Amino acid sequence: MKFDLSMEMDDSHGTMVNKSEENDFEKKGTSDPVVYQLVRVEGDGTLVPATEDDVLQFEHFLHNEKVDLPPIEDADHVEEFFNNDCMLLKKPDLEDGSSKLETVEAHTQKLGANLEENILQSLDDSLSPPSDFRIHSQHSDKLLTEQGANVTRQDNASTETTKSTVLNDSCCAEKYKADACSRSVCDTSTDPSVSGVNSSMPDFSILRGEVCLDDLTIRELQEAFRATFGRQTNVKDKIWLKRRITMGLTNSYDVPSSGCVVKDYKIVGKDAKNDMSDMDERAKTGLRATSVVIYPGNEGDSPSSSYYQSEDQEDSSKRVPIHNDEPQGNLLGEQCTDKRTRKPTKRYIEELSDIETHDSTVKNSSPAKRPAHDELLMNPRVAPFNETGSLGTIYPTRKDTFGGFSVHVPYVSRMRRGRPRKDFISFADKGPSVEPKGIQPSVEMILVKDGDKGNHLRKVPEVPLKVSSENEHAEAVDGKGVRNLQAKVCSAVSKPKIKHGLTRKHHRAWTLSEVVKLVDGVARYGAGKWSEIRKLSFASYSYRTSVDLKDKWRNLIRATQTQLPAQKDGACPRKTNPSIIPIPPSILLRVKELHELQSQGGGFTAPVKFSGQDGKVLQGKGSGFL
DNA sequence: CTTAGGG
DNA sequence: CCCTAAG
Numbered sequence A: 001m002k003f004d005l006s007m008e009m010d011d012s013h014g015t016m017v018n019k020s021e022e023n024d025f026e027k028k029g030t031s032d033p034v035v036y037q038l039v040r041v042e043g044d045g046t047l048v049p050a051t052e053d054d055v056l057q058f059e060h061f062l063h064n065e066k067v068d069l070p071p072i073e074d075a076d077h078v079e080e081f082f083n084n085d086c087m088l089l090k091k092p093d094l095e096d097g098s099s100k101l102e103t104v105e106a107h108t109q110k111l112g113a114n115l116e117e118n119i120l121q122s123l124d125d126s127l128s129p130p131s132d133f134r135i136h137s138q139h140s141d142k143l144l145t146e147q148g149a150n151v152t153r154q155d156n157a158s159t160e161t162t163k164s165t166v167l168n169d170s171c172c173a174e175k176y177k178a179d180a181c182s183r184s185v186c187d188t189s190t191d192p193s194v195s196g197v198n199s200s201m202p203d204f205s206i207l208r209g210e211v212c213l214d215d216l217t218i219r220e221l222q223e224a225f226r227a228t229f230g231r232q233t234n235v236k237d238k239i240w241l242k243r244r245i246t247m248g249l250t251n252s253y254d255v256p257s258s259g260c261v262v263k264d265y266k267i268v269g270k271d272a273k274n275d276m277s278d279m280d281e282r283a284k285t286g287l288r289a290t291s292v293v294i295y296p297g298n299e300g301d302s303p304s305s306s307y308y309q310s311e312d313q314e315d316s317s318k319r320v321p322i323h324n325d326e327p328q329g330n331l332l333g334e335q336c337t338d339k340r341t342r343k344p345t346k347r348y349i350e351e352l353s354d355i356e357t358h359d360s361t362v363k364n365s366s367p368a369k370r371p372a373h374d375e376l377l378m379n380p381r382v383a384p385f386n387e388t389g390s391l392g393t394i395y396p397t398r399k400d401t402f403g404g405f406s407v408h409v410p411y412v413s414r415m416r417r418g419r420p421r422k423d424f425i426s427f428a429d430k431g432p433s434v435e436p437k438g439i440q441p442s443v444e445m446i447l448v449k450d451g452d453k454g455n456h457l458r459k460v461p462e463v464p465l466k467v468s469s470e471n472e473h474a475e476a477v478d479g480k481g482v483r484n485l486q487a488k489v490c491s492a493v494s495k496p497k498i499k500h501g502l503t504r505k506h507h508r509a510w511t512l513s514e515v516v517k518l519v520d521g522v523a524r525y526g527a528g529k530w531s532e533i534r535k536l537s538f539a540s541y542s543y544r545t546s547v548d549l550k551d552k553w554r555n556l557i558r559a560t561q562t563q564l565p566a567q568k569d570g571a572c573p574r575k576t577n578p579s580i581i582p583i584p585p586s587i588l589l590r591v592k593e594l595h596e597l598q599s600q601g602g603g604f605t606a607p608v609k610f611s612g613q614d615g616k617v618l619q620g621k622g623s624g625f626l
Numbered sequence B: 001c002t003t004a005g006g007g
Numbered sequence C: 001c002c003c004t005a006a007g
Helices: A052-059 A104-126 A131-150 A171-185 A218-229 A238-250 A273-284 A305-319 A330-336 A347-355 A370-377 A380-386 A421-429 A442-452 A481-493 A512-525 A530-537 A546-570 A585-600 A613-621
Strands: A002-010 A015-021 A035-041 A047-049 A065-068 A079-083 A086-091 A260-263 A266-269 A397-402 A405-410
Touching (some): A512 A546
Antiparallel strands (some): A002 A065, A015 A035, A035 A047, A079 A086, A260 A266, A397 A405
């Protein structure tokens, strides 16, 4: 299988994000794609699932730097640290009993060779935690130290923690495997010579057993870091190091910022003694203390926690032939670590993630249910973690397809905001649109749809850009018609690619005719009946939504209250907005009239549906035409 | 889905 | 224009 890696700096946070995905089923012919999750590392070392936006940013990198790695069978949860600031969490994806573990180290080394020197290295030094963070860490360090003092450090020697590898039958990892096995099988961990096979072999012993990072010095932490990630770091920030190491060991980015002990690659809270014992139990029985990782985001493949557990049990024999409590693949071993999630922020996360989702799965439409679902999936074992500080929140992820690959992205509501997607679909092939007036050229139709779904357009990556020379509505040809057309064409053509960032609906300047129609509509149906107005008066301007009408009306009112008076008073219309189409005073007046009339009309202005005097009067006032 | 409002 | 909260 292939491995596409890419990374890029994220200036905003001075962090690096990395994305990788692979899915070359061809090779194995198996449907056992490995899914990696892109996560963003914030300045304080916390990891946050990357948004789709982030993913997008690195999309193009996927093709730049391809690294062919030895076939990796499915390690449930492998994560690789490519550098201090990014990490990929490999998550269990498609089920497949044949999952095996692969040598992480092998990959790491390879990758390291390619990447580390380039970017990573520099990051270590330059991207050290922000100063403010350091200050903070200083403070918390004390706390940590104190806490650490109370934590018993036990059985360092009994458990080894080389993260080398684990079992697997991958042909490519022979060497590593052998090495790993020898080390792991023979308590070589304690033997420096062995670990020293590689002159630069880190001192894994430091990671053995229960690791209380709080007790370690910066130097030790750095060593631990090295042992954990296979590379050195110059970062001197204790907290940062601790976090990273913990994350690495537990393969969880939901690591409390302080006071935690890592044992057997699990975070052991001070108050989580129960868990410890439990894990020990499991470890002895060959069942790794694997907590369940929950990926609530997927509906389609939402494997329940039981799935992971069972799988773990099934494979445990294969996977952990070594020391049961020797989580070789630091990351690998942790396949089943808990992946914590965090509640997505309401507004912007959604926006971001919504951006480029092909929305392959429209089913994830029940965000509301999510919570319950999550709870169900939550493994009891995870509970303790939830209590560990601010990070204890859940951040569901969902699987999404991205450029043919499936990736996990933070779960967010994917409810469509606009009209039903079906419209878009129909729009794609034919155009049985329900256009009221609908007797326009097919091209027109397309455009209209496009317009109608302008909102969706931005959510749909590739828009079959249809060149359209058509002329929308002969109506719109009131001088501004041309402009209109252009706008349309533009919109149709400018969205073919993946929308970077937030693509907004193409801005369509309101034409005079539109304004007139709007005013007329308001006059006839009353302000507030936007839907009606849209249907009846804007049938041909499908890209104007009721909201648009409402907004425009609001703007007109404002214009009425400002521009109008100004003109009257100032006597000179002023070149307020040369570029903006000045709305004829007549219309403005009409607007004002209507507004006053309707607002005064006792709150609920009689919409004058039936040619009331209102309609007449107003029309008369405005421009005779309409 | 519509409206109303705030941004 | 966008985004939400309410119906």
